[in-house]
Amino acid sequence: MTDNLKHTVFAAIRRPGEQILRQLGRLARHEQIILMTLAAVLGVIGGGSAIAFREAIDLFQLNILGFASGDEDLLAKTPWTRIMLATTGGGLLVGLCIHFLVPGRRIHSVSEVVEAATFQGGKINLRTGLTSAVVSALSLGAGASAGREGPVVHLGATLSAFIADKLKLGRSLGRTLLGCGVAATVAASFNAPIAGVFFALEVVIGHYTLRAFSPIVIASVTGTIVSRAYFGDFPAFTELEYHVVSFLEFPAFALLGLVSAIVATIFLRSIAVTQYAVRHSPIPPWLRPACAGLMVGLIALAYPQVLGVGYEATDQALNQQLAFSMLFALLIAKIAATSISIGLGFGAGVFSPSLFIGAMLGGAFGIVATLAFPDLSSGHGAYTIVGMGAVAGAVLGAPISTILMVFELTGDYSITVAVMIATVIASTVTQHLYGHSFFTWQLAKRGLDPKHGGEHQLLRSTRVRDVMEQDFETVDPAAAMREVREKLQRSHHGELFVVDQQGALHGTITLPDLSESAFDTSMDALLNAEDVSRLHPPVLEPHDMLEKAMRRMDAVHEEQIAVVRNTTSMEVVGVARQVAVMNAYNKAIMTAHAAERGED
Numbered sequence: 151m152t153d154n155l156k157h158t159v160f161a162a163i164r165r166p167g168e169q170i171l172r173q174l175g176r177l178a179r180h181e182q183i184i185l186m187t188l189a190a191v192l193g194v195i196g197g198g199s200a201i202a203f204r205e206a207i208d209l210f211q212l213n214i215l216g217f218a219s220g221d222e223d224l225l226a227k228t229p230w231t232r233i234m235l236a237t238t239g240g241g242l243l244v245g246l247c248i249h250f251l252v253p254g255r256r257i258h259s260v261s262e263v264v265e266a267a268t269f270q271g272g273k274i275n276l277r278t279g280l281t282s283a284v285v286s287a288l289s290l291g292a293g294a295s296a297g298r299e300g301p302v303v304h305l306g307a308t309l310s311a312f313i314a315d316k317l318k319l320g321r322s323l324g325r326t327l328l329g330c331g332v333a334a335t336v337a338a339s340f341n342a343p344i345a346g347v348f349f350a351l352e353v354v355i356g357h358y359t360l361r362a363f364s365p366i367v368i369a370s371v372t373g374t375i376v377s378r379a380y381f382g383d384f385p386a387f388t389e390l391e392y393h394v395v396s397f398l399e400f401p402a403f404a405l406l407g408l409v410s411a412i413v414a415t416i417f418l419r420s421i422a423v424t425q426y427a428v429r430h431s432p433i434p435p436w437l438r439p440a441c442a443g444l445m446v447g448l449i450a451l452a453y454p455q456v457l458g459v460g461y462e463a464t465d466q467a468l469n470q471q472l473a474f475s476m477l478f479a480l481l482i483a484k485i486a487a488t489s490i491s492i493g494l495g496f497g498a499g500v501f502s503p504s505l506f507i508g509a510m511l512g513g514a515f516g517i518v519a520t521l522a523f524p525d526l527s528s529g530h531g532a533y534t535i536v537g538m539g540a541v542a543g544a545v546l547g548a549p550i551s552t553i554l555m556v557f558e559l560t561g562d563y564s565i566t567v568a569v570m571i572a573t574v575i576a577s578t579v580t581q582h583l584y585g586h587s588f589f590t591w592q593l594a595k596r597g598l599d600p601k602h603g604g605e606h607q608l609l610r611s612t613r614v615r616d617v618m619e620q621d622f623e624t625v626d627p628a629a630a631m632r633e634v635r636e637k638l639q640r641s642h643h644g645e646l647f648v649v650d651q652q653g654a655l656h657g658t659i660t661l662p663d664l665s666e667s668a669f670d671t672s673m674d675a676l677l678n679a680e681d682v683s684r685l686h687p688p689v690l691e692p693h694d695m696l697e698k699a700m701r702r703m704d705a706v707h708e709e710q711i712a713v714v715r716n717t718t719s720m721e722v723v724g725v726a727r728q729v730a731v732m733n734a735y736n737k738a739i740m741t742a743h744a745a746e747r748g749e750d
């Protein structure tokens with residue numbers, strides 16, 4: 151072969167190869183490809199986190215209660231003294247861990263993930279996330295009546311946020327990676343990849359854009375693969391098949407949805423009332439989990455099924471193995487035990503308890519419905535599935551992901567419409583009765599509303615001092631009426647602040663405040679500025695947030711409000727005007743929208 155021929159052949163081979171390599175290089179630099187690669191990595195991490203968390207619970211439970219998950223039959227043989235010592239002593243250990251190890255002395259869960267995604271650009275403190283996970287595993291291992299899903303969701307989100315922070319990703323990508331971590335841990339925990347995707351989108355991200363959907367799907371599927379490789383491909387509950395006998399049964403499913411809303415509201419209120427009572431009690435925070443353990447232990451002496459996650463009792467209800475009296479008793483006992491556990495400071499979630507409560511309610515309701523209309527009933531096991539979805543969807547405020555999760559947990563797709571009807575009714579009615587899901591209630595306690603995320607966060611991070619102005623007109627309290635009229639005529643904003651020699655605000659004067667004195671000069675000798683001023687005007691302080699300024703202006707219908715150093719001295723240091731506040735609000739909206747488009 152001649153040299154020219156060799157050169158021609160090699161060139162023909164090299165050019166396509168170089169083109170392919172260049173295309174692969176461009177592809178590797180494409181943001182969405184990088185994001186999907188990160189999603190797969192986070193899927194592995196999320197799946198591993200879910201496995202590690204479950205193993206940690208089993209380790210604590212084995213050493214504290216004497217048996218691991220799946221061996222709950224041994225609980226009946228456990229001496230009552232060990233149960234009481236385990237729950238109370240475990241609670242004391244949890245309280246001490248929270249007091250000395252957890253930053254802020256508060257266990258974090260799903261609501262903090264929503265807060266991070268909505269208000270903090272996907273940022274979560276690594277130490278808080280890791281310590282919260284360990285203490286939550288300890289809580290469940292000690293018998294706390296709660297769920298493992300909330301803590302593992304927070305753990306997955308924490309690791310995702312850590313990676314996003316190390317890679318210096320912006321707000322939009324950080325939120326997406328947060329959703330990837332959540333989806334992976336939920337999918338791995340329940341062996342439910344579809345539910346993992348929709349839980350992340352519905353609860354954490356809050357929207358269903360393709361930009362977020364694709365990587366979250368990859369993370370969820372990857373997390374499921376990791377979990378199945380370790381635990382095997384099994385649903386969380388026994389696979390059952392129930393079929394709706396007649397369309398005439400749907401009114402009963404709708405009624406179950408209504409009853410589920412009432413029970414969900416009672417459950418949510420019981421947690422709120424317990425927390426309120428504890429907050430106003432003399433019990434020190436570090437001792438509260440021990441008190442919770444003592445009370446939960448006493449309940450467990452009669453109904454040991456309330457301890458821990460409670461999947462075994464839920465499975466028994468699905469298999470129609472519990473009598474009506476037991477179903478009803480466990481419904482009450484679980485509400486009480488979970489309210490005490492969460493209200494007094496045990497770290498864990500509410501999803502498993504919601505499934506448990508829904509299963510007991512649905513089973514009891516199904517027995518009554520079957521007795522009343524035996525020829526039309528699908529069996530009370532079917533009502534158990536419907537109750538699980540209805541109560542859990544109402545408590546979590548996530549009907550779509552809950553419906554999908556119940557199906558993936560049970561492996562039963564034949565009563566889809568029944569679960570959908572009951573869950574939607576329960577979620578809607580609960581919103582009217584209570585106004586919040588469990589997560590939004592937790593956020594509301596901290597003054598946060600996820601419906602108003604990015605722009606409200608900027609308004610909360612911007613203070614009145616950042617927008618206040620100095621060009622305001624003042625008048626001395628003893629000033630004559632002639633001087634007041636002249637200053638009002640020259641005023642650019644139509645308002646005077648009545649300020650004394652020390653700079654303290656006494657009141658404000660506008661033309662309407664003068665009333666008849668505006669044109670009637672006959673009383674000028676008897677009146678001064680303070681006499682015609684509006685006393686006790688609304689004021690703001692420099693450290694107040696813009697959100698407060700907006701609410702104050704809307705409430706008093708004022709276009710400008712005096713800014714005082716503090717409400718004790720009432721020294722005027724500036725003025726906040728509606729125009730400046732609205733400019734900041736518009737900037738907040740544009741910033742939030744730019745972040746959503748990934749322009750940060």
